[in-house]
Amino acid sequence: MSAAKPSVPAPGGFCSSCGAPIASGAHFCVECGATTAPGAAKGRSPWLMWAVIGAVCALIVMIVGIASVVALSGSNSATPPTGPPPAAVNTGSNACTQFWAIVKQVDSLSVADTVAGFKKVSAAAVDAPPPISRAAAQLAALDDVGPGLPAAWNGMVEACNAAGFTYPN
Numbered sequence: 001m002s003a004a005k006p007s008v009p010a011p012g013g014f015c016s017s018c019g020a021p022i023a024s025g026a027h028f029c030v031e032c033g034a035t036t037a038p039g040a041a042k043g044r045s046p047w048l049m050w051a052v053i054g055a056v057c058a059l060i061v062m063i064v065g066i067a068s069v070v071a072l073s074g075s076n077s078a079t080p081p082t083g084p085p086p087a088a089v090n091t092g093s094n095a096c097t098q099f100w101a102i103v104k105q106v107d108s109l110s111v112a113d114t115v116a117g118f119k120k121v122s123a124a125a126v127d128a129p130p131p132i133s134r135a136a137a138q139l140a141a142l143d144d145v146g147p148g149l150p151a152a153w154n155g156m157v158e159a160c161n162a163a164g165f166t167y168p169n
Contacts, residue, residue, distance in 0.1 A: 015031065015032060016034065033047065091163070092125060092163050093165055095136050096163065099160060100167055101117075102118070102121070103167065111144055118136075118139040119140050121136050122139060129163060131159040132159045132160065132163060136156060138151070138155055
């Protein structure tokens with residue numbers, strides 16, 4: 001059942017939108033929210049306009065927020081490596097360390113042990129910087145302690161010193 005409209009107008013009259021009685025001096029209908037001010041748009045209240053504006057602003061903020069989260073998460077995501085890990089760089093420190101160990105013991109080593117030590121130094125110098133690997137190869141080429149030893153020895157000393165691997169005191 002619908003409410004019947006009173007036959008006697010209320011002190012403020014009736015709402016032009018819904019027909020509900022309006023109190024004297026009221027600017028809005030308490031039933032539907034329509035404005036009663038002369039010259040105002042009939043059937044719409046200002047709160048409706050602000051509600052629509054607020055909803056549109058909230059929607060824009062949500063879209064911008066989602067877009068920024070997606071953009072930021074995409075830039076920080078790390079892709080797993082697909083190949084083998086990169087090989088360690090041979091700085092020549094192992095070759096120089098082994099060479100300096102031979103230098104410390106040279107007086108107590110046999111010729112065969114010295115030559116075997118030079119071979120180990122050369123093996124440790126694989127992929128080392130060229131000056132160290134060349135000097136180590138010269139040492140490894142020696143079959144005995146002969147005339148080529150001083151040049152090869154000095155070459156290894158210079159290569160290690162130049163690379164920053166000086167004789168440990």
